Amino acid sequence: MKNSPFGLIGKGYERVNFIHRFAGRLLILGAFAHYGLWLYMRHSMGAPLLVFAGPPLTGFIAVVSLAVILLSSLKIFRSRLYQTFLFLHIAGYITVLVALWFHRVAIRPYIIVAAAAVVFDALQGLLIKTRFKSAILKSVPGNMTKIQVQNVGDGWRAGQHVYLRIMRGRRMFEKHPFTIANAPSSLSPANHDQSLILVAKAAGDFTKTHITLTQAVEVLGKENVVHIPWTDEKSVQDKGSFVSESGHEPNRVSVIIEGPYGSFYADLARYETVVLIAGGSGFTYCSAMLEDIVGSFREGKCKTRKVYVTWALRDLGMAQAFSASVNETLDLAKELGLEISFRIYTSTIASREANTIHLSHLIPTRVDVASLIEEALESTATAANFRNVARGSGVGVGVCGPTTLINATRKAVARASGSLESKAGGITLHSEVFGW
Secondary structure: OOOOHHHHHOOOHHHOHHHHHHHHHHHHHHHHHHHHHHHHHHHHHOOOOOOOOHHHHHHHHHHHHHHHHHHHOOHHHHHHOHHHHHHHHHHHHHHHHHHHHHHOHHHHHHHHHHHHHHHHHHHHHHHOOEEEEEEEEEEEOOOEEEEEEEOOOOOOOOOOEEEEEEOOOHHHHOOEEEEOOOOOOOOOOOOOOOEEEEEEEOOOHHHHHHHHHHHHHHHHOHHHOOOOOOOOHHHHHHHOOOOOOOOOOOOEEEEEEEEEEOOOOOOHHHOOEEEEEEEHHHHHHHHHHHHHHHHHHHOOOOOOOEEEEEEEEOOHHHHHHOHHHHHHHHHHHHHHOOEEEEEEEEOOOOOHHHOOOOOEEEEOOOOOHHHHHHHHHHHHHHHHHHOOOOOOOOEEEEEEEOHHHHHHHHHHHHOOOHHHHHHHOOEEEEEEEOOO
């Protein structure tokens, strides 16, 4: 359930998903134990083990459904075949509820409560958090597509995410989560034309297909298109050109966004020093946070005095997807007197001219997270000494990227010097991990 009561205390569903997994496994373990003991009792009595009628049949169906849910929930299956996992998960628990309804009359009140919770969650997501909008798709360097959802200027907090469904082709039935790459218009220093910005990197069939379609339209132009259905990446490559069935401009598409979701109180602007660390397309999270901090600083609602932005990139061209908005944000921060240290780490050889973020430093090596955390703590502690106060106002660390980067950041924060951390006012970590 994405719309659980945990939202009232600022916890997104992804933060408490471990409770869902633990409770689910406990339930399945109990069901297996119940069915196993029933089989043992039948065997002891010399009765047939398989009975395809009445409560034994409905119990068997429920246990099999739970087994399917358990196996399809394994990380190796979930990460590679997420849409299949999602279908089996939904179909599985519906089957379990129906089977248990006919299994025992005494448990029907509990089935009603469980079904009501599922229906309430679905209705809340559909009626309150779902919006039908128009979006402009634009291909950007780094094999990515920028998705500008129009007329959605507010209604989220930096760091949150939405589920996106693009209404074209056979993949219109799929929805995927994307971190919002900008702060709300009321705070954002950049000009996003009252839009919600998403950036999609080609990482799976869903994103690869839509990126290929977008790139083909931009190269060929409308005057050279022919009418074929939106299908998949291969059909685009084979035909060479295409047009949407509605006849509208292909780069302007109808979308459905559901959300926002995510922790509501990830407010890094309350720390004296902020460290933003991103790996690849994980910069969407850091971009929104940076805009939020600078916007809050402009309105006098921010304690932050220094921001370290660290971006680890393999393809420097990816920076172009964010350069316009980031440059606007950095220019305003410089004008306001907010100190920002922006560093791009890349393991590939690239010229300084290739770096489109003009107030950043290009460093041709891997990022040393531990040194970065120590530098931020030392800077905050030194500033506290300069102001002649006992301790600073803390260091907030936000990181988004692959698991290796997340783990390195967690270790660096955990191993930070105790005395230095105390002098700086403490350190807090907020992480966003790639994956399902």
